[in-house]
Amino acid sequence: MKALEFFSSLGIAELARSQLWYSPLVEYVHYAGHSLLFGCIFIIDLRLMGMGRSIAVTDLHRLVLRWAAVGVGLAMLSGLMIFLGNPQLFWGNRIFIAKLLLIPLALINIAIFHYRIQPGVADWNQYLMPPLSARLSGMCSLLLWASVMALGRLIAYF
Amino acid sequence: MEWLETSIFGRLINNTLWGFPINEILHIFAMALVIGAIVAFSARVFGVSSIPPASLARVLTPILILGAAVSLVTGFLFFAAWPYTYLGNPVFQAKMLLLLLMLALSVTAVIQVRRQGAFMLGTAPASIGLRWQAALILVLVFLILLAGRLIPYWRSLAP
Numbered sequence: 001m002k003a004l005e006f007f008s009s010l011g012i013a014e015l016a017r018s019q020l021w022y023s024p025l026v027e028y029v030h031y032a033g034h035s036l037l038f039g040c041i042f043i044i045d046l047r048l049m050g051m052g053r054s055i056a057v058t059d060l061h062r063l064v065l066r067w068a069a070v071g072v073g074l075a076m077l078s079g080l081m082i083f084l085g086n087p088q089l090f091w092g093n094r095i096f097i098a099k100l101l102l103i104p105l106a107l108i109n110i111a112i113f114h115y116r117i118q119p120g121v122a123d124w125n126q127y128l129m130p131p132l133s134a135r136l137s138g139m140c141s142l143l144l145w146a147s148v149m150a151l152g153r154l155i156a157y158f
Numbered sequence: 159m160e161w162l163e164t165s166i167f168g169r170l171i172n173n174t175l176w177g178f179p180i181n182e183i184l185h186i187f188a189m190a191l192v193i194g195a196i197v198a199f200s201a202r203v204f205g206v207s208s209i210p211p212a213s214l215a216r217v218l219t220p221i222l223i224l225g226a227a228v229s230l231v232t233g234f235l236f237f238a239a240w241p242y243t244y245l246g247n248p249v250f251q252a253k254m255l256l257l258l259l260m261l262a263l264s265v266t267a268v269i270q271v272r273r274q275g276a277f278m279l280g281t282a283p284a285s286i287g288l289r290w291q292a293a294l295i296l297v298l299v300f301l302i303l304l305a306g307r308l309i310p311y312w313r314s315l316a317p
Contacts (some may be wrong), residue, residue, distance in 0.1 A: 020314050031186070032300060038187070039194020042222065052217035055209050063207040063214075064198045149190070150183045152239045157179055 007087035016085030026081040033074030033153070038145050040068035048113075048130055048138030055124040095158045099151040106144035113137045159241040178239075178240035185211035185232040189303065191225030196299055200292040203284045210280035211271070232241045249312040260298040 007013075015021040046052065047060050083090050090096045115135050124130050130138075164167055173176040195218040202211050212250035237244050243251045267288065284292075308315065 020311075024308055024311045024315065031303055031307055034188040035186075035193040035303065036197065038190040039192070040197060042194055043198055043217065044216070046221075052213065055217065056215045059207050059209045062226060063201055063209060064194070067201070085248060107159050136244050146187070149186060153183050153186060 004087055004091045005084075007084060007091070010084060012068060012081070012084040013086060020074050023082075023084060026078045026085065029074055029078035030082060033078055034073045036071030037068050037075055038071075038149055040064040040071065041145055043067075044068070044147050045138040045142040048134045048141075050129050050135060053129070057121055057130070058125055059076055090155065093155055093158055095151050095155045099148055099155065102144055102151065104150065105149060109137060109140045109144060159245070162238050162241050166236055167238035168241075169239075171235050177235075181232050181235050185236070186229055188225045188232060189229035189306075191221050192229060193299055193303070195222040195225060196295060200296050201291040203288055205283055208279070208280055211284075212258075212278040212280075215271070215278070236308065241315065246311075247309055247312055249305050253302055253309065256298055256302050256305060261294060263291055263295050263298065267295060273302045 043064055044060060047055065047057060052060075072100075105152075113134075117131075117137055124134070130137075164174070171181055199211070199218055201207070202209060202214055212240060270285070270288050270291065271278065274282070274285060274288065277284050277288070
């Protein structure tokens with residue numbers, strides 16, 4: 001359990017215990033971040049799955065992707081702070097481990113979209129049904145991020 | 159209030175093992191949908207992107223309605239499970255006030271949006287009044303989120 005000792009030795013758990021505002025503050029940032037992320041990516045996922053085709057995919061990306069990126073940043077930073085605030089609670093928790101495995105999958109799904117699917121977007125940017133690859137990518141994104149959020153809430157119960 | 163606590167609504171959460179976590183997850187999902195729809199439309203009101211707002215509204219309205227409906231129903235179920243605890247909590251009271259304010263502002267914003275035909279077609283920028291309302295709604299939605307997170311903490315944080 002070297003890693004757990006290391007995380008505990010950082011002093012952040014001490015801070016979290018002595019400062020009453022620590023938990024509510026970092027949890028709030030986490031909620032705000034993942035709400036931004038999920039809420040914005042949900043709109044993009046629906047569009048990739050073929051809804052609202054009068055809007056160009058590239059225009060929708062320009063409108064909401066940056067807020068989703070801000071959300072990912074806030075959620076990850078505050079998530080790390082929540083973890084360091086009470087490492088014993090999370091270390092070895094199966095739901096937490098499952099969540100940590102799904103996050104990279106969701107990010108890989110974004111990378112696949114960006115490098116493999118997005119380059120051909122001009123062919124189906126507006127009015128046309130997106131190709132199967134894009135629809136699948138949107139569905140995977142929706143399911144993965146939804147699972148990440150649900151698992152996050154369930155950590156406390158296991 | 160006692161009848162509420164012991165009614166089917168109250169018992170769904172306070173008398174079952176899975177009721178509370180499932181309700182929490184649904185509440186969190188729903189508020190993410192609300193926040194996403196508000197952030198996306200506000201960004202358009204502030205002039206990010208040139209998508210015709212009418213097209214955007216067609217996509218965002220069902221998301222917003224679904225999110226708002228599920229938030230309100232799951233929120234009500236929390237309240238029904240422990241009505242006295244919530245009523246005596248000043249942060250909950252503040253959250254309900256902010257929520258009412260946001261709902262009222264949203265109604266006036268929708269009315270204004272419908273009146274601004276050129277904006278809806280994407281040929282004119284949003285009026286200053288609409289921009290202010292969008293900004294206020296954005297602030298309110300994140301304040302409501304903050305209040306929601308502080309509800310269980312208020313006793314330990316109260317001076």
